[in-house]
Amino acid sequence: MSKEQVAVLEVHIDQAGYDENPDTIKQIHFDVKQGELVGLLGPNGAGKSTTMKSILGLLKDFKGEISFKGERKSYAYIPEHPILYEELTLWEHMEFAASVYDLDRTVFLERADDLLHRFRLLDAKHQLPGKFSKGMQQKIMLILGFLNKPDVYIVDEPFIGLDPKAIKDFISMLDEERKRGAGILMSTHVLDTAERICTSFVLLSGGRLVANGTLQDIQKQCGMPDAPLFDCFHSLL
Numbered sequence: 001m002s003k004e005q006v007a008v009l010e011v012h013i014d015q016a017g018y019d020e021n022p023d024t025i026k027q028i029h030f031d032v033k034q035g036e037l038v039g040l041l042g043p044n045g046a047g048k049s050t051t052m053k054s055i056l057g058l059l060k061d062f063k064g065e066i067s068f069k070g071e072r073k074s075y076a077y078i079p080e081h082p083i084l085y086e087e088l089t090l091w092e093h094m095e096f097a098a099s100v101y102d103l104d105r106t107v108f109l110e111r112a113d114d115l116l117h118r119f120r121l122l123d124a125k126h127q128l129p130g131k132f133s134k135g136m137q138q139k140i141m142l143i144l145g146f147l148n149k150p151d152v153y154i155v156d157e158p159f160i161g162l163d164p165k166a167i168k169d170f171i172s173m174l175d176e177e178r179k180r181g182a183g184i185l186m187s188t189h190v191l192d193t194a195e196r197i198c199t200s201f202v203l204l205s206g207g208r209l210v211a212n213g214t215l216q217d218i219q220k221q222c223g224m225p226d227a228p229l230f231d232c233f234h235s236l237l
């Protein structure tokens with residue numbers, strides 16, 4: 001079996017939601033294979049975050065099954081809004097993440113240096129991130145996510161707040177991770193970037209799955225061959 005055919009994440013959500021609305025999302029089934037970058041798309045309130053929370057096991061009202069199938073069954077979650085400790089420096093955040101991941105010290109030092117260099121945060125290494133700009137804080141979340149080189153990445157809206165160079169660095173890092181065999185699920189509203197970098201799409205609306213497949217599959221589904229993702233998206237909603 002080729003790398004592209006092995007699922008690293010299987011999502012079977014029969015229903016999930018919140019106290020007052022336990023079926024906010026229903027019948028959402030898809031998988032993420034090795035080497036795939038799957039774009040999780042949908043308008044505000046469609047259920048993208050609820051789907052991600054289900055995958056991360058954060059919802060008590062969940063019916064279905066989530067299976068991590070990679071070699072190490074490991075994943076990294078990169079949240080939209082940075083979650084940082086006021087009293088820890090950037091380097092201490094990285095050391096802390098490495099200890100949670102139980103990373104070998106030599107591997108950690110090598111990766112840490114490379115990531116700080118790539119995202120141009122070497123000079124800020126020993127500073128407290130509380131005073132960093134929003135984009136710099138977001139870059140820390142990317143660095144912490146990439147440190148462990150997991151089987152699966154779950155990335156929530158990464159493009160808002162990053163400058164164009166940081167977006168380019170982030171995308172090239174995703175490419176490298178895909179080539180290594182990781183699978184990525186990424187929610188975003190930035191459809192032109194999604195169209196350019198995602199290998200397939202999961203389109204949600206009103207808590208339901210509207211489309212799932214490559215751009216070509218989706219163009220076929222909405223009867224618009226060669227149409228950009230943006231037009232397909234609006235036609236299907």
Ligand SMILES: Nc1ncnc2c1ncn2[C@@H]1O[C@H](COP(=O)(O)OP(=O)(O)OP(=O)(O)O)[C@@H](O)[C@H]1O
Nearest residue numbers: 018019021024042043044045046047048049050051
């Ligand atoms: N903590 C919560 N408690 C109750 N209802 C919630 C909660 N979070 C989200 N919802 C509801 O669930 C539905 C889906 O919201 P969700 O946040 O999953 O959408 P989304 O696709 O991520 O939207 P956006 O693009 O705006 O981030 C919405 O109707 C929302 O009001």
